[in-house]
Amino acid sequence: MSVQRDPVQDTVPIEIPAIDEATPPVPPAGRPEMIIITGMSGAGRSRAANALEDLDWYVVDNLPPQLLPALAGMMTTVGPGVHRLAAVVDVRSRAFFSSFLRYLGELRDTGTTVRVIFLDADDTSLVRRFESSRRPHPLQGSGTILDGIAHERTLLAGLKGIADEVIDTTSLSVHELARRVREVVADDAELPLHVTVMSFGFKYGLPMDADHVLDVRFIPNPYWVSELRHLTGRDAPVAEYVFRQDGAAAFVDGYADLLAQALPHYVDELKPNVTIAVGCTGGKHRSVATAERVGARLRSQGLSVVTQHRDLGRE
Template sequence: MTNSSEPEANAGTTDRQRLLLLTGLSGAGKSTALDVLEDLGWETIDNFPVRMLKRLVARPGEEQGRLAIGFDSRTRGFVPADVIALAKELAGRDQLTTSFMFMDCADAELERRFNETRRRHPMAQGRPVLDGIAADRELLEPLRRWADIVIDTTALSSNDLQARIRELFGERDADGTTLTISSFGFARGMPPLADLVFDMRFLDNPHWAPGLRELTGRDAPVGAHIEQDPAFADAFARIRDLLLTLLPRYHAQGKSYVHVAFGCTGGRHRSVYTAECMAQALREQGFSPTVRHRNLASRAADELERRQAGVT
């Protein structure tokens, strides 16, 4: 993947409209790039008639924003020389910050993609796929040479490409991921939308400790009881370190929501304490989790607690 330059790709602007013109070889990833830009808050339009582009650009005094326009050989009025002339004109406007990005890919990989998806190449017109790719490349070569950002997707998976677009055009100071830490009781079912579930039933159960049954994981005596379990400290540290490894990767992949759930039998003691401790540990590392306790207000599932302990 090569980039001839990356002009202000991540820089935010408040008084100038950001305009991104996006083109590339068919099958190279233009649609994927536009989808990610839309997720990032850009207004996106694909295959918009080139001659009408000026009408979309904000005039002085109008509301500014971020606009990405995709076009290729199928776009009405598509003539590379005219596109370049129009882009130069727009780049000269004081109220605009303009970038031009080209999506490239090796011929063999493009052929594989078209054959794998059984899509017709728009420029093949009944000829072999490679003929269409060659014609497309020849037509678009002036735009590739002129582009200030070139992304070669030959060796990139869809997830890799999405991550690259976010790296280039996402706001640097945006958190981007909503993190929820929850507790629950297996006695009342698994949380259906949790991304990661940790079963804390291996810990000694405060339900059976004198004076602790009616308390919860938010009460100090319950926490002290759980921490006395020799398995707690090591298990907690391992889970914390795993989350510290995974959470940045989720963010890099553009995952908007991450839900980490801790379960125990009734959802009132072990899972609650672990969730509270984990949320605090993650806050100390710069995260801002929301904590939810699904079954904290529920009465303990006495029968199931009894069965787990082997009491008849």
């Protein structure tokens, strides 16, 4: 039976509607959120912006303040648009910066939830940072770095007073600053740990992004069992053979349980993505079965886990 085709609709591949239907909807936000990062030059604005970007905020750097209301108008509470936006606003916008408080008021009138994070540091630290980067202060002109810092403090005095959060970065490392920003803007639900359990074959080399490597070549190889050679570790007969071997199941389960205790702490150290690599000779039998078992055991303990098989099918 022939199917009548629509010449207009058929310009789109027939698989696309199915893909769209399978795509989970984006949950609506209660109202748009915006964070404005400002403060002293050299106090860590760029690092703070990077921390927000890692938390899935849309970040705009060096934005003239008068564009804030227009930018807020582009945000949305539904669909795949921008729900949370962070803008870095500072004295690099020159004359535009003098009207910052007025435009901030207009922004809040739009109904957008706005928070201002002000970054500061003592003069000694700021001078040291500018000297180490070998860049001039944006306001020093023909004067010294200290002259520029003093001028900037005068310009920002009023803004610091109305900030929702003031972070002193004098004694903070870049990682400590990122952690502090995360504490200010995010809750635990916004900081998920993503674990990838990846099987591989040692003869093809170690995965470059592995954080942990488990070698299961001590387990007898199903490859040498003629009935199992053509199967993979995803097949039940292979998995049963692997974990029937003396000590194999206890070892793998113990390894997974040990990891489960440590993995949540990676988020505390600003590393939300962890890769566990499981290797055998060719990456077809033992490592695949073990990766599946480790992944399932970690999921049973509440962790978000994706299982991948890098070398499956390469033989």
